[in-house]
Amino acid sequence: MHIAVLGGGSWGTALADMLARKGERVRLWVRNAEAAREISETGMNARYLPGHALCPALEARSDPAEVLHGTDCVVLAIPCQSMDGCLRDLRGFFPPAPRIVCASKGVELGTFRTMRQVVEDGLAGLTPRYAILSGPSFASEVAACRPTAVVLGCTDPDMADFAQHLFSTRHLRVYVNDDVTGVELGGAVKNIMAIASGIADGVGFGENARAGLITRGLSEMSRLGAALGARPETFMGLSGLGDLVLTCTGDQSRNRRVGLAIGGGKTLEETLANMRNVAEGVKTTQAVRELGLKLGIELPITEQVHAVLFTGKDPAGAVHELMNRPLRDE
Ligand SMILES: NC(=O)C1=CN([C@@H]2O[C@H](COP(=O)(O)OP(=O)(O)OC[C@H]3O[C@@H](n4cnc5c(N)ncnc54)[C@H](O)[C@@H]3O)[C@@H](O)[C@H]2O)C=CC1
Numbered sequence: 426m427h428i429a430v431l432g433g434g435s436w437g438t439a440l441a442d443m444l445a446r447k448g449e450r451v452r453l454w455v456r457n458a459e460a461a462r463e464i465s466e467t468g469m470n471a472r473y474l475p476g477h478a479l480c481p482a483l484e485a486r487s488d489p490a491e492v493l494h495g496t497d498c499v500v501l502a503i504p505c506q507s508m509d510g511c512l513r514d515l516r517g518f519f520p521p522a523p524r525i526v527c528a529s530k531g532v533e534l535g536t537f538r539t540m541r542q543v544v545e546d547g548l549a550g551l552t553p554r555y556a557i558l559s560g561p562s563f564a565s566e567v568a569a570c571r572p573t574a575v576v577l578g579c580t581d582p583d584m585a586d587f588a589q590h591l592f593s594t595r596h597l598r599v600y601v602n603d604d605v606t607g608v609e610l611g612g613a614v615k616n617i618m619a620i621a622s623g624i625a626d627g628v629g630f631g632e633n634a635r636a637g638l639i640t641r642g643l644s645e646m647s648r649l650g651a652a653l654g655a656r657p658e659t660f661m662g663l664s665g666l667g668d669l670v671l672t673c674t675g676d677q678s679r680n681r682r683v684g685l686a687i688g689g690g691k692t693l694e695e696t697l698a699n700m701r702n703v704a705e706g707v708k709t710t711q712a713v714r715e716l717g718l719k720l721g722i723e724l725p726i727t728e729q730v731h732a733v734l735f736t737g738k739d740p741a742g743a744v745h746e747l748m749n750r751p752l753r754d755e
Protein backbone atom coordinates (compact mmCIF):
# COMPACT_ATOMS: atom_id res chain seq x y z
CA MET A 426 0.00 0.00 0.00
CA HIS A 427 1.09 3.56 -0.66
CA ILE A 428 -0.09 5.77 2.19
CA ALA A 429 0.10 9.57 2.32
CA VAL A 430 -0.01 11.17 5.77
CA LEU A 431 -0.69 14.92 5.72
CA GLY A 432 0.55 16.80 8.78
CA GLY A 433 3.95 16.28 10.37
CA GLY A 434 2.97 17.04 13.98
CA SER A 435 2.91 14.54 16.84
CA TRP A 436 -0.06 12.52 15.63
CA GLY A 437 0.71 12.49 11.91
CA THR A 438 4.29 11.44 12.62
CA ALA A 439 3.28 8.70 15.08
CA LEU A 440 0.70 7.25 12.66
CA ALA A 441 3.05 7.47 9.68
CA ASP A 442 5.78 5.73 11.68
CA MET A 443 3.40 2.99 12.82
CA LEU A 444 2.20 2.31 9.26
CA ALA A 445 5.78 2.32 7.91
CA ARG A 446 6.82 -0.20 10.59
CA LYS A 447 3.95 -2.36 9.43
CA GLY A 448 5.54 -2.47 5.99
CA GLU A 449 3.36 0.04 4.16
CA ARG A 450 5.04 2.55 1.87
CA VAL A 451 4.41 5.79 3.74
CA ARG A 452 5.12 9.37 2.79
CA LEU A 453 4.64 12.08 5.37
CA TRP A 454 3.76 15.52 4.04
CA VAL A 455 5.30 18.34 6.05
CA ARG A 456 4.61 21.80 4.66
CA ASN A 457 8.03 23.14 5.62
CA ALA A 458 10.81 21.86 3.32
CA GLU A 459 13.53 22.33 5.93
CA ALA A 460 11.54 20.33 8.50
CA ALA A 461 10.91 17.54 5.96
CA ARG A 462 14.61 17.35 5.14
CA GLU A 463 15.54 17.25 8.83
CA ILE A 464 13.09 14.41 9.55
CA SER A 465 14.40 12.37 6.60
CA GLU A 466 18.06 13.01 7.40
CA THR A 467 17.96 12.50 11.18
CA GLY A 468 15.26 9.81 11.31
CA MET A 469 13.55 11.84 14.05
CA ASN A 470 10.91 14.50 14.38
CA ALA A 471 12.68 16.33 17.17
CA ARG A 472 10.09 19.08 17.45
CA TYR A 473 6.92 17.02 17.56
CA LEU A 474 7.93 13.48 18.60
CA PRO A 475 11.19 14.01 20.47
CA GLY A 476 13.32 11.01 21.39
CA HIS A 477 11.55 8.61 19.05
CA ALA A 478 13.60 6.93 16.32
CA LEU A 479 11.43 6.77 13.20
CA CYS A 480 11.18 3.76 10.91
CA PRO A 481 14.01 4.22 8.36
CA ALA A 482 11.58 3.48 5.52
CA LEU A 483 9.41 6.50 6.38
CA GLU A 484 9.86 9.33 3.85
CA ALA A 485 9.11 12.94 4.81
CA ARG A 486 8.49 15.33 1.91
CA SER A 487 7.22 18.88 1.43
CA ASP A 488 6.15 18.42 -2.20
CA PRO A 489 2.46 17.40 -2.17
CA ALA A 490 2.68 15.96 -5.70
CA GLU A 491 5.35 13.51 -4.57
CA VAL A 492 3.39 12.52 -1.48
CA LEU A 493 -0.04 12.15 -3.05
CA HIS A 494 0.91 10.60 -6.38
CA GLY A 495 -0.55 7.08 -6.68
CA THR A 496 -1.71 7.00 -3.07
CA ASP A 497 -4.09 4.27 -1.86
CA CYS A 498 -5.12 6.16 1.26
CA VAL A 499 -4.66 9.66 2.66
CA VAL A 500 -4.42 10.13 6.44
CA LEU A 501 -5.27 13.67 7.59
CA ALA A 502 -3.55 14.94 10.74
CA ILE A 503 -3.77 18.70 10.19
CA PRO A 504 -5.21 20.95 12.94
CA CYS A 505 -8.95 21.27 12.33
CA GLN A 506 -9.04 25.03 11.80
CA SER A 507 -6.47 24.64 8.98
CA MET A 508 -8.05 21.57 7.38
CA ASP A 509 -10.27 23.40 4.90
CA GLY A 510 -7.50 25.64 3.56
CA CYS A 511 -5.08 22.76 3.33
CA LEU A 512 -7.50 20.53 1.39
CA ARG A 513 -8.37 23.32 -1.00
CA ASP A 514 -4.65 23.98 -1.62
CA LEU A 515 -3.86 20.31 -2.19
CA ARG A 516 -7.01 19.00 -3.88
CA GLY A 517 -5.43 19.12 -7.33
CA PHE A 518 -2.96 16.45 -6.20
CA PHE A 519 -5.56 13.98 -4.86
CA PRO A 520 -6.49 10.93 -6.94
CA PRO A 521 -10.18 10.43 -7.83
CA ALA A 522 -12.32 8.66 -5.19
CA PRO A 523 -9.58 8.96 -2.55
CA ARG A 524 -9.77 6.90 0.62
CA ILE A 525 -9.51 9.41 3.48
CA VAL A 526 -8.87 8.60 7.14
CA CYS A 527 -9.13 11.75 9.23
CA ALA A 528 -7.27 11.64 12.55
CA SER A 529 -8.00 15.23 13.63
CA LYS A 530 -10.48 16.06 16.39
CA GLY A 531 -12.44 19.28 16.38
CA VAL A 532 -15.27 21.41 15.01
CA GLU A 533 -14.64 24.27 12.60
CA LEU A 534 -15.13 27.73 13.99
CA GLY A 535 -17.77 29.83 12.25
CA THR A 536 -19.27 27.03 10.17
CA PHE A 537 -19.70 24.33 12.90
CA ARG A 538 -18.59 21.75 10.35
CA THR A 539 -17.16 18.47 11.57
CA MET A 540 -14.18 17.10 9.65
CA ARG A 541 -16.36 14.87 7.47
CA GLN A 542 -18.18 17.93 6.17
CA VAL A 543 -14.91 19.83 5.70
CA VAL A 544 -13.50 16.92 3.69
CA GLU A 545 -16.67 16.48 1.62
CA ASP A 546 -16.73 20.19 0.77
CA GLY A 547 -12.97 20.56 0.24
CA LEU A 548 -12.77 17.50 -2.01
CA ALA A 549 -16.18 17.96 -3.67
CA GLY A 550 -16.20 16.37 -7.09
CA LEU A 551 -13.60 13.76 -6.15
CA THR A 552 -16.10 11.50 -4.24
CA PRO A 553 -13.90 10.79 -1.21
CA ARG A 554 -14.50 7.63 0.86
CA TYR A 555 -14.29 8.80 4.45
CA ALA A 556 -13.45 7.40 7.87
CA ILE A 557 -12.68 9.22 11.11
CA LEU A 558 -10.11 7.77 13.51
CA SER A 559 -10.74 8.63 17.16
CA GLY A 560 -10.44 7.31 20.69
CA PRO A 561 -7.95 7.50 23.58
CA SER A 562 -4.55 7.58 21.89
CA PHE A 563 -1.66 9.79 22.94
CA ALA A 564 0.78 9.96 20.02
CA SER A 565 3.84 9.19 22.16
CA GLU A 566 2.27 5.97 23.48
CA VAL A 567 1.21 4.78 20.03
CA ALA A 568 4.75 5.50 18.80
CA ALA A 569 6.14 3.50 21.71
CA CYS A 570 3.87 0.54 20.82
CA ARG A 571 1.92 0.75 24.09
CA PRO A 572 -1.42 -1.11 23.87
CA THR A 573 -4.09 1.27 22.56
CA ALA A 574 -7.72 0.88 21.44
CA VAL A 575 -9.27 3.27 18.92
CA VAL A 576 -12.44 3.52 16.86
CA LEU A 577 -13.02 4.24 13.19
CA GLY A 578 -16.25 6.02 12.34
CA CYS A 579 -17.29 4.99 8.84
CA THR A 580 -20.54 4.30 7.01
CA ASP A 581 -19.05 2.53 3.98
CA PRO A 582 -18.43 -1.15 4.87
CA ASP A 583 -15.64 -1.62 2.30
CA MET A 584 -13.82 1.49 3.44
CA ALA A 585 -14.32 0.52 7.10
CA ASP A 586 -12.86 -2.92 6.45
CA PHE A 587 -9.93 -1.43 4.53
CA ALA A 588 -9.10 1.14 7.22
CA GLN A 589 -9.62 -1.28 10.12
CA HIS A 590 -7.09 -3.70 8.64
CA LEU A 591 -4.70 -0.93 7.63
CA PHE A 592 -4.45 0.53 11.13
CA SER A 593 -4.65 -2.68 13.20
CA THR A 594 -1.37 -3.90 14.68
CA ARG A 595 -0.43 -6.13 17.60
CA HIS A 596 -0.49 -2.97 19.72
CA LEU A 597 -3.35 -1.02 18.19
CA ARG A 598 -6.83 -2.51 18.36
CA VAL A 599 -9.26 -0.85 15.96
CA TYR A 600 -13.04 -0.99 16.35
CA VAL A 601 -15.56 0.26 13.78
CA ASN A 602 -18.70 2.30 14.39
CA ASP A 603 -21.00 3.51 11.61
CA ASP A 604 -22.10 6.53 13.66
CA VAL A 605 -19.64 8.98 12.09
CA THR A 606 -21.27 12.04 13.66
CA GLY A 607 -21.05 10.51 17.13
CA VAL A 608 -17.43 9.44 16.72
CA GLU A 609 -16.48 12.90 15.41
CA LEU A 610 -18.31 14.81 18.14
CA GLY A 611 -16.93 12.59 20.92
CA GLY A 612 -13.36 13.35 19.83
CA ALA A 613 -14.08 17.06 19.47
CA VAL A 614 -16.10 17.74 22.63
CA LYS A 615 -13.79 15.75 24.92
CA ASN A 616 -11.17 18.43 24.24
CA ILE A 617 -13.43 21.01 25.91
CA MET A 618 -13.90 18.72 28.90
CA ALA A 619 -10.14 18.12 29.13
CA ILE A 620 -9.68 21.89 29.42
CA ALA A 621 -12.43 22.00 32.08
CA SER A 622 -10.81 19.22 34.07
CA GLY A 623 -7.42 20.92 33.79
CA ILE A 624 -8.87 24.18 35.06
CA ALA A 625 -10.49 22.39 38.02
CA ASP A 626 -7.26 20.57 38.88
CA GLY A 627 -5.18 23.73 38.35
CA VAL A 628 -7.31 25.53 40.93
CA GLY A 629 -7.20 22.49 43.23
CA PHE A 630 -10.91 21.67 43.29
CA GLY A 631 -10.13 18.01 43.92
CA GLU A 632 -10.87 14.58 42.56
CA ASN A 633 -14.65 14.65 43.19
CA ALA A 634 -14.88 17.68 40.92
CA ARG A 635 -12.90 15.94 38.16
CA ALA A 636 -15.11 12.85 38.27
CA GLY A 637 -18.21 15.05 38.21
CA LEU A 638 -16.88 16.95 35.19
CA ILE A 639 -16.10 13.77 33.26
CA THR A 640 -19.57 12.37 33.92
CA ARG A 641 -21.53 15.55 33.24
CA GLY A 642 -19.24 16.21 30.26
CA LEU A 643 -20.31 12.85 28.87
CA SER A 644 -23.93 13.85 29.33
CA GLU A 645 -23.27 17.21 27.64
CA MET A 646 -21.63 15.64 24.57
CA SER A 647 -24.44 13.07 24.31
CA ARG A 648 -27.06 15.82 24.40
CA LEU A 649 -25.35 17.77 21.63
CA GLY A 650 -24.78 14.56 19.67
CA ALA A 651 -28.42 13.51 19.91
CA ALA A 652 -29.50 16.89 18.50
CA LEU A 653 -27.17 16.35 15.55
CA GLY A 654 -28.34 12.80 14.83
CA ALA A 655 -25.65 10.81 16.68
CA ARG A 656 -26.49 7.71 18.73
CA PRO A 657 -26.18 8.28 22.50
CA GLU A 658 -24.44 4.90 23.00
CA THR A 659 -21.56 6.00 20.76
CA PHE A 660 -20.48 8.38 23.52
CA MET A 661 -20.18 5.45 25.95
CA GLY A 662 -17.44 4.08 23.68
CA LEU A 663 -13.80 4.89 22.95
CA SER A 664 -14.40 8.23 21.24
CA GLY A 665 -16.54 9.58 24.09
CA LEU A 666 -15.97 8.05 27.51
CA GLY A 667 -12.62 6.54 26.53
CA ASP A 668 -11.05 9.78 25.37
CA LEU A 669 -12.69 11.75 28.21
CA VAL A 670 -11.02 9.51 30.77
CA LEU A 671 -7.66 9.76 29.02
CA THR A 672 -7.52 13.49 28.45
CA CYS A 673 -9.32 14.63 31.61
CA THR A 674 -6.85 12.69 33.75
CA GLY A 675 -3.66 12.30 31.69
CA ASP A 676 -1.17 15.14 31.93
CA GLN A 677 0.12 14.45 28.41
CA SER A 678 -3.10 16.00 27.11
CA ARG A 679 -2.38 19.42 25.62
CA ASN A 680 -5.97 20.49 26.26
CA ARG A 681 -5.78 19.45 29.89
CA ARG A 682 -2.46 21.31 30.17
CA VAL A 683 -4.11 24.49 28.84
CA GLY A 684 -6.68 24.15 31.63
CA LEU A 685 -4.03 23.44 34.28
CA ALA A 686 -2.15 26.61 33.32
CA ILE A 687 -5.28 28.74 33.37
CA GLY A 688 -6.47 27.23 36.64
CA GLY A 689 -3.01 28.04 37.97
CA GLY A 690 -3.50 31.72 37.17
CA LYS A 691 -2.11 32.16 33.64
CA THR A 692 -4.06 33.93 30.90
CA LEU A 693 -5.04 32.12 27.69
CA GLU A 694 -2.59 34.25 25.71
CA GLU A 695 0.32 33.41 28.04
CA THR A 696 -0.62 29.74 27.97
CA LEU A 697 -0.84 29.47 24.18
CA ALA A 698 2.36 31.46 23.71
CA ASN A 699 4.20 28.74 25.66
CA MET A 700 2.77 25.84 23.64
CA ARG A 701 4.23 24.40 20.47
CA ASN A 702 1.41 21.90 19.85
CA VAL A 703 -2.19 22.58 18.93
CA ALA A 704 -4.83 22.43 21.69
CA GLU A 705 -7.94 21.92 19.55
CA GLY A 706 -10.29 22.44 22.49
CA VAL A 707 -9.71 26.19 22.59
CA LYS A 708 -11.31 26.91 19.20
CA THR A 709 -13.71 23.98 19.53
CA THR A 710 -15.04 25.56 22.75
CA GLN A 711 -15.96 28.66 20.76
CA ALA A 712 -17.48 26.63 17.92
CA VAL A 713 -19.49 24.26 20.13
CA ARG A 714 -20.75 27.06 22.38
CA GLU A 715 -22.09 28.92 19.33
CA LEU A 716 -23.55 25.71 17.96
CA GLY A 717 -25.33 25.04 21.26
CA LEU A 718 -26.78 28.57 21.25
CA LYS A 719 -27.92 28.14 17.64
CA LEU A 720 -29.59 24.80 18.37
CA GLY A 721 -30.98 25.92 21.75
CA ILE A 722 -29.18 23.17 23.65
CA GLU A 723 -27.89 23.73 27.16
CA LEU A 724 -24.13 23.10 27.33
CA PRO A 725 -23.28 24.38 30.81
CA ILE A 726 -19.69 23.14 31.08
CA THR A 727 -18.82 24.42 27.60
CA GLU A 728 -20.41 27.75 28.52
CA GLN A 729 -18.28 28.08 31.65
CA VAL A 730 -15.07 26.97 29.91
CA HIS A 731 -15.79 29.61 27.28
CA ALA A 732 -16.29 32.27 29.95
CA VAL A 733 -13.03 31.36 31.71
CA LEU A 734 -11.01 31.21 28.47
CA PHE A 735 -12.42 34.19 26.64
CA THR A 736 -13.93 36.60 29.16
CA GLY A 737 -11.42 36.17 31.97
CA LYS A 738 -14.02 34.73 34.32
CA ASP A 739 -12.60 33.45 37.60
CA PRO A 740 -12.69 29.60 37.63
CA ALA A 741 -14.17 29.65 41.15
CA GLY A 742 -17.08 31.73 39.81
CA ALA A 743 -17.52 29.27 36.95
CA VAL A 744 -17.76 26.32 39.34
CA HIS A 745 -20.11 28.28 41.58
CA GLU A 746 -22.43 28.74 38.59
CA LEU A 747 -22.24 25.07 37.61
CA MET A 748 -23.03 24.00 41.17
CA ASN A 749 -25.93 26.38 41.56
CA ARG A 750 -27.86 25.71 38.38
CA PRO A 751 -31.51 24.73 38.93
CA LEU A 752 -31.73 21.30 40.57
CA ARG A 753 -32.79 18.48 38.24
CA ASP A 754 -32.87 14.72 37.67
CA GLU A 755 -29.75 13.02 36.38
N1 LIG B 1 -1.05 14.31 19.52
C1 LIG B 1 -1.93 13.40 19.87
O1 LIG B 1 -1.68 12.61 20.81
C2 LIG B 1 -3.22 13.27 19.12
C3 LIG B 1 -3.68 14.29 18.29
N2 LIG B 1 -4.87 14.14 17.65
C4 LIG B 1 -5.39 15.16 16.75
O2 LIG B 1 -4.56 15.24 15.60
C5 LIG B 1 -4.58 16.56 15.05
C6 LIG B 1 -3.16 17.02 14.85
O3 LIG B 1 -2.59 17.05 16.14
P1 LIG B 1 -1.05 16.94 16.43
O4 LIG B 1 -0.32 16.24 15.38
O5 LIG B 1 -0.92 16.42 17.81
O6 LIG B 1 -0.67 18.49 16.40
P2 LIG B 1 0.75 19.17 16.53
O7 LIG B 1 0.54 20.50 17.12
O8 LIG B 1 1.72 18.24 17.16
O9 LIG B 1 1.20 19.35 15.00
C7 LIG B 1 0.41 20.04 14.08
C8 LIG B 1 1.10 19.90 12.74
O10 LIG B 1 0.26 20.46 11.73
C9 LIG B 1 1.03 21.35 10.94
N3 LIG B 1 0.14 22.35 10.38
C10 LIG B 1 -0.50 23.36 11.01
N4 LIG B 1 -1.21 24.06 10.12
C11 LIG B 1 -1.01 23.48 8.92
C12 LIG B 1 -1.46 23.77 7.61
N5 LIG B 1 -2.25 24.77 7.34
N6 LIG B 1 -1.04 22.96 6.61
C13 LIG B 1 -0.22 21.95 6.86
N7 LIG B 1 0.24 21.62 8.07
C14 LIG B 1 -0.15 22.39 9.09
C15 LIG B 1 2.08 21.89 11.88
O11 LIG B 1 3.19 22.40 11.17
C16 LIG B 1 2.43 20.64 12.67
O12 LIG B 1 3.34 19.86 11.97
C17 LIG B 1 -5.38 17.40 16.05
O13 LIG B 1 -6.68 17.54 15.56
C18 LIG B 1 -5.38 16.57 17.32
O14 LIG B 1 -6.53 16.80 18.10
C19 LIG B 1 -5.63 13.01 17.78
C20 LIG B 1 -5.20 11.97 18.58
C21 LIG B 1 -3.96 12.02 19.30
Ligand SMILES: O=C(CO)COP(=O)(O)O
Pocket residue numbers: 530560561562563564616619668671672677678679680681703704705
Ligand atom coordinates in the same frame (compact mmCIF):
# COMPACT_ATOMS: atom_id res chain seq x y z
O1 LIG C 1 -6.83 13.28 21.54
C1 LIG C 1 -5.85 12.99 22.18
C2 LIG C 1 -5.64 11.66 22.76
O2 LIG C 1 -6.68 10.78 22.43
C3 LIG C 1 -4.81 14.01 22.44
O3 LIG C 1 -5.34 14.93 23.30
P1 LIG C 1 -4.71 16.38 23.42
O4 LIG C 1 -4.87 17.04 22.09
O5 LIG C 1 -5.45 17.05 24.52
O6 LIG C 1 -3.25 16.19 23.76
